[in-house]
Amino acid sequence: EKMQRSKRAEKKPEKMQRRKRAEKKQEKMQRRTQTEKKQEKIQKNKQAGKKQEQAREDAEKQAKQSREETREDAEKETSREEAREDAEKQASREETREDAEKETSREEARE
Numbered sequence: 198e199k200m201q202r203s204k205r206a207e208k209k210p211e212k213m214q215r216r217k218r219a220e221k222k223q224e225k226m227q228r229r230t231q232t233e234k235k236q237e238k239i240q241k242n243k244q245a246g247k248k249q250e251q252a253r254e255d256a257e258k259q260a261k262q263s264r265e266e267t268r269e270d271a272e273k274e275t276s277r278e279e280a281r282e283d284a285e286k287q288a289s290r291e292e293t294r295e296d297a298e299k300e301t302s303r304e305e306a307r308e
């Protein structure tokens with residue numbers, strides 16, 4: 198019995214060392230897992246930020262294009278109106294000229 202006790206006493210420090218090593222290894226694995234999780238979270242946040250930035254840029258481009266199209270449409274409409282007004286003025290001038298010619302020919306006919 199004394200022999201068994203002494204053997205057990207000899208094994209105890211070894212057992213404790215193995216247990217401590219196993220605990221340290223377990224803690225190291227937990228820290229690594231936590232670090233990996235943090236890195237994944239950081240990466241996801243970066244990707245979300247990039248997506249958000251891309252969406253914002255796309256929205257700005259769309260708004261700019263829309264403003265440009267609106268401006269071009271307004272310019273086209275303005276030029277159409279100006280052409281219409283010019284045509285009306287030209288027609289009015291021609292009518293005035295024709296009326297003047299008619300009046301002149303009437304006066305000449307009266308004379």
